[in-house]
């Protein structure tokens with residue numbers, strides 16, 4: 001699975017660089033030595049992304065120069081994506097102008113280059129904005145959510161929902177420390193993490209997640225695995241995270257009590273889990289085994305990917321909490337999310353389950369966010 005994912009990323013990288021180069025160099029009519037230098041620069045940029053990805057998973061992670069290279073490589077990765085979209089969009093508009101010029105008094109020679117320059121200018125502005133947004137810390141966002149049959153004792157119950165922190169390649173221990181302080185400041189009753197906590201090996205990234213031991217909530221800190229835990233070898237990671245005092249909720253539930261009343265919080269492993277001997281497949285039946293009836297104890301459910309709700313129908317789940325999409329992370333990637341997931345961000349319904357999808361607190365790949373700010377939702381339960 002990991003190789004399939006890497007193969008897909010590599011194909012997109014090579015294809016995008018080739019496409020941008022062809023269109024960009026043709027636009028400037030570069031020939032001879034200038035063209036050769038331009039191709040060389042494009043090759044270096046392509047390699048910078050590949051090397052950054054390799055470095056982020058190597059023993060050099062943490063080395064000053066390696067870290068700077070990782071950051072630069074991933075920044076170009078983000079700009080490359082934006083430039084690919086801008087080139088394609090300006091090609092489409094250019095085609096429209098070329099066709100219009102056949103019947104209307106419009107000069108294609110004048111307007112096609114202007115459109116191209118406008119698209120690239122807007123792309124630069126969006127890229128810089130995305131970098132600034134990506135550098136911001138996640139903010140607490142209180143979100144009231146009504147739950148049918150919620151016992152009176154749970155009115156106002158606060159669940160801090162962390163997800164997609166992706167600690168490792170760029171976000172490190174100091175960021176994790178700030179994340180913990182922000183989360184604790186919301187005074188949650190319960191903290192949950194719906195997966196993709198880390199990226200990388202336990203040996204390298206393990207020390208960076210140490211601040212998570214300082215997360216504080218009266219009813220504890222629960223987590224389920226995400227696909228990046230699977231990519232980073234689930235078993236050693238799940239063991240390490242449990243050793244930090246985080247409670248693994250993969251295919252399990254807990255009963256939270258207030259006096260005689262209770263709610264159930266259950267979770268499943270990621271849908272990529274169970275394909276190797278190091279992880280177990282998601283199993284909602286196992287997660288709710290021996291749980292009290294939903295009519296007495298409303299059920300909150302953690303699953304990394306929103307579409308995992310499809311496999312959890314019929315368990316009377318009041319609310320599923322998910323991540324994985326990053327809210328699209330940076331526009332226009334928002335639109336591609338729907339190729340894989342029915343919900344990009346916020347609330348939606350999948351079958352009989354109401355699902356809340358967080359934008360996530362961190363990022364994957366480019367340290368950029370655009371029109372999808374990082375946040376820490378605090379779901380405040382209300383009687384519905």
Ligand SMILES: [Fe+2]
Pocket residue numbers: 196226227228304323324325
């Ligand atoms: Fe994910």
